[in-house]
Amino acid sequence: MCGIMAYIGGRDTVEVLLEGLRRLEYRGYDSAGVAVSVDGKIELVRSKGKIANLAALLEGNKPEGRSGIAHTRWATHGPPSTKNAHPHPDCEGHLAVVHNGIIENYLELREQLEAEGHTFRSETDTETLAHLFEKYYDGDLEKAVRRGLKEVKGSYAVVAMSDREPGLLVAARQYSPLIVGLGEKKGENFVASDPSAIIAYTRQAYLIDNGEMVMLRADGVQVKTLSGKPVKKPVFHIEWDAEMAEKGGHKHFMIKEIFEQPHALRQTIGDRIVGREMALKLEGLGLSDGYLRRVKKIAVIACGTASYAGMAGQYAIEKVCGVPVIVDVASELQHRECVFDKNTLGIAISQSGETADTLQAMRMAHRQGAKLLAITNAIGSSVARESDGLLYIHAGPEIGVASTKAYTSQILAMLLFCVHLGRVREAVTPRVARRLLRGIKQLPDLAERTLEQADHIKKLAKKHQHIMRYLYLGRGAHYCSAMEGALKIKEIAYLDAEGYAAGEMKHGPLALVTEEVAVLSAVVEGPQYEKALGNLQEIRARGGKVIAVANENDEEIAKYADDVIPIPKTEEVLSPVLAGIPMQLYAYYVADLWNREIDQPRNLAKSVTVE
Ligand code: M6R
Numbered sequence: 001m002c003g004i005m006a007y008i009g010g011r012d013t014v015e016v017l018l019e020g021l022r023r024l025e026y027r028g029y030d031s032a033g034v035a036v037s038v039d040g041k042i043e044l045v046r047s048k049g050k051i052a053n054l055a056a057l058l059e060g061n062k063p064e065g066r067s068g069i070a071h072t073r074w075a076t077h078g079p080p081s082t083k084n085a086h087p088h089p090d091c092e093g094h095l096a097v098v099h100n101g102i103i104e105n106y107l108e109l110r111e112q113l114e115a116e117g118h119t120f121r122s123e124t125d126t127e128t129l130a131h132l133f134e135k136y137y138d139g140d141l142e143k144a145v146r147r148g149l150k151e152v153k154g155s156y157a158v159v160a161m162s163d164r165e166p167g168l169l170v171a172a173r174q175y176s177p178l179i180v181g182l183g184e185k186k187g188e189n190f191v192a193s194d195p196s197a198i199i200a201y202t203r204q205a206y207l208i209d210n211g212e213m214v215m216l217r218a219d220g221v222q223v224k225t226l227s228g229k230p231v232k233k234p235v236f237h238i239e240w241d242a243e244m245a246e247k248g249g250h251k252h253f254m255i256k257e258i259f260e261q262p263h264a265l266r267q268t269i270g271d272r273i274v275g276r277e278m279a280l281k282l283e284g285l286g287l288s289d290g291y292l293r294r295v296k297k298i299a300v301i302a303c304g305t306a307s308y309a310g311m312a313g314q315y316a317i318e319k320v321c322g323v324p325v326i327v328d329v330a331s332e333l334q335h336r337e338c339v340f341d342k343n344t345l346g347i348a349i350s351q352s353g354e355t356a357d358t359l360q361a362m363r364m365a366h367r368q369g370a371k372l373l374a375i376t377n378a379i380g381s382s383v384a385r386e387s388d389g390l391l392y393i394h395a396g397p398e399i400g401v402a403s404t405k406a407y408t409s410q411i412l413a414m415l416l417f418c419v420h421l422g423r424v425r426e427a428v429t430p431r432v433a434r435r436l437l438r439g440i441k442q443l444p445d446l447a448e449r450t451l452e453q454a455d456h457i458k459k460l461a462k463k464h465q466h467i468m469r470y471l472y473l474g475r476g477a478h479y480c481s482a483m484e485g486a487l488k489i490k491e492i493a494y495l496d497a498e499g500y501a502a503g504e505m506k507h508g509p510l511a512l513v514t515e516e517v518a519v520l521s522a523v524v525e526g527p528q529y530e531k532a533l534g535n536l537q538e539i540r541a542r543g544g545k546v547i548a549v550a551n552e553n554d555e556e557i558a559k560y561a562d563d564v565i566p567i568p569k570t571e572e573v574l575s576p577v578l579a580g581i582p583m584q585l586y587a588y589y590v591a592d593l594w595n596r597e598i599d600q601p602r603n604l605a606k607s608v609t610v611e
């Protein structure tokens with residue numbers, strides 16, 4: 001949500017900033033801007049809309065300097081417009097700032113600064129920072145930023161520059177991600193909100209923690225606490241390379257990432273299943289067997305797609321281990337009383353590892369004495385760092401706003417944990433545990449086979465192109481598939497879609513079914529199969545079209561559905577990994593027929609770092 005890129009060094013500064021912004025565009029894309037230090041002055045260029053608009057403005061009119069800051073915005077305070085775009089200058093344009101996060105007391109600060117004579121030009125909370133730093137600036141930017149931030153409540157990743165100190169950029173972090181890229185070439189350094197902005201230039205980084213400040217110069221980087229104490233940071237090696245974050249010949253990142261799922265699933269399994277006995281080596285898990293035996297309840301902490309991966313895990317853990325699991329979206333969970341205590345394990349699931357609601361709920365869980373296990377894709381992210389134990393999914397960079405490969409890899413990570421928990425608590429026999437793990441090991445190949453349905457699914461999308469309203473139904477293991485399928489098509493095709501537990505149909509939603517409605521449903525073999533068929537009959541009796549995702553050996557299903565998308569058979573608790581794939585493909589092809597901006601759907605951002 002919003003992206004920051006800053007550079008100091010000998011390259012073409014504007015090009016470096018634009019390149020960084022392009023790689024961050026998935027985080028927010030309603031306006032963008034750069035500020036460059038040129039001959040003792042700050043030159044500011046901003047524009048409404050995507051980075052391409054900004055690049056067009058800069059074409060033939062490029063400020064040339066050796067340091068600059070840049071931003072791509074997802075509006076929170078004030079609508080998308082040039083005046084609300086970052087960077088924001090102070091009154092005289094001597095200072096400029098870019099900021100991610102929310103300044104909670106900005107109205108109070110703004111009133112005070114206006115009373116002191118500062119003139120504001122935007123409706124943003126960020127502009128307050130520019131004026132605060134101006135107020136305290138006496139030739140020392142580091143001091144001004146430190147002093148100004150003392151008055152600020154809220155979350156920030158901020159980078160500031162001054163025309164009087166062109167060789168310095170000052171950055172600070174409080175609850176919004178910030179990373180320093182250490183130049184591999186001598187004489188340059190970078191600051192960004194996200195590693196993908198800098199991986200084209202360097203893979204050596206400092207991960208900045210809450211309460212830290214960075215003084216970035218071409219020839220060195222100093223990290224201090226907000227109170228000025230020097231901090232020695234370990235160098236962190238970013239494993240992703242620039243190519244992994246390219247489209248690689250695909251029309252959209254989303255479809256590339258859908259097809260990467262077999263590989264992503266293999267990466268999630270990695271070398272975690274060992275030997276003939278199929279021992280589980282969950283390095284970093286950080287939760288002792290004794291603790292796992294004492295756990296009385298698990299609470300999944302997640303938002304959106306990640307919460308639906310949590311639902312798949314809920315079904316598996318309750319069935320295999322007999323441990324109660326609750327799943328509620330983190331924005332609600334963080335305000336619910338009595339969810340956590342010392343016998344509750346919180347499992348935080350987050351692709352980006354920076355989702356504000358997830359982090360807030362995690363902090364609440366910690367305060368109430370729970371331990372936390374993080375399942376995330378983002379190495380060194382806040383979710384990873386604020387947890388007691390970790391399971392990285394290693395799915396590789398996910399750029400499309402719609403989550404795809406992270407979803408299936410998150411489910412897989414939950415399944416690995418489920419088997420481990422079942423073994424530790426002796427809730428599964430060694431034979432059943434091995435059977436589940438054999439099934440898990442087959443999932444990447446089965447995902448490959450599921451992807452062979454892509455052309456068939458594309459044809460179905462075309463056939464049903466006129467449908468404007470969808471219901472997604474699921475039961476048991478596939479309640480999550482219904483929720484996730486509906487979210488995908490809403491998010492990228494902008495079509496009306498609701499996900500329901502199929503058993504709820506008679507309690508209301510059945511009234512929505514007409515000939516203009518299509519129903520997508522995952523109906524795989526398992527204890528609820530017959531009931532799920534019953535639900536399909538109810539839909540068809542009322543004229544609704546049924547598209548069923550069903551096991552490839554299912555000979556009955558054709559009688560209950562207008563169209564069938566076959567998926568390979570696997571254990572019921574593992575099957576959400578496979579059923580998720582046709583849901584993604586169907587949403588993708590429908591959205592593409594509607595010519596939607598699939599990778600950057602309107603109003604959305606990849607990583608939601610504000611509550
Ligand atoms: O980065 P996270 O996994 O924490 O993100 C959670 C949700 O914001 C995310 O899954 C969102 O729902 C996706 N855009 C859905 O495709």
